[in-house]
Amino acid sequence: MRDRASTTAEFVCLMRALGPDDPYAGRLLSRPLRRAERVWRRLDAFGVPVDAATLGLRTLINARHRFIDEALNDALAAGVSQVVLLGAGLDARPWRFADGLAGRTLFLVDHPATAARRAARTRRLPPVEARRVDVDFAREDFGDALLAAGFDPDRPAFFAWEGVSMYLDRATVEAALRRLRALCAPGAALAFDLWRPDAGGWPVRSVVALSRRGMALWGEPVRFGLPTAEVATFVRAAGFEPARVEVPAAGPWSGLTFVSARPAPVPG
């Protein structure tokens, strides 16, 4: 990612503002995207199939958020005392999960440019207690940064890594998962998603290829993905045991695999 705030974070926030589950997302949007939200809603009201025309992206992004919500709910019920949103973007979980998060330590980890934008936008919402950790996953050790912010590796944590792995190269994703594993006490859990390079047939793949060019132009090229069949092995190689590995039924392009996992016991 270039050293500027993430545009994809804005885009997925727009998709959540248009979805059923996130009443805060609309308030986190920039003015142009609030306008885009109104236009999309009007088109919806006139029966224009905007979601289908955008390959089902709204459905997909909201399904991803719901999948991670479910994993977070499970982790909260199991008693994790720390919650870490890695690549937090404009995630509104600090408000959506305010009750469940009370009494636990929340860490918001992100690229410094996106974190600064988040801080400016979230002034519109009631203050929440969270520790901000600014870090570039590609250049710095986010584990060290978390520890410096008070993360306790002896207490169980839930890690959400939503919509981030595709913007990093394979070696960085592998290293990040191994680093996460080293931060996991018994009872920890992880939920994240991976790009599916083999998703969709013709002509969907051509449309996706064009969109990827657009993403590269705005500084967030897709760098990494895996066929779903390879995901469990990949996750195990980093020291996690997959709990759920799912491809959502989202529309013409179900281009993500959703994963929840727990730390695998260390052999010996």
Ligand SMILES: C[S@@+](CC[C@H](N)C(=O)[O-])C[C@H]1O[C@@H](n2cnc3c(N)ncnc32)[C@H](O)[C@@H]1O
């Ligand atoms: C698609 S957004 C997802 C944001 C949030 N997780 C959500 O679902 O709303 C991608 C996020 O990854 C972060 N990101 C991408 N590359 C990064 C890097 N090298 N270091 C730190 N964060 C990065 C961006 O800043 C952004 O917040």
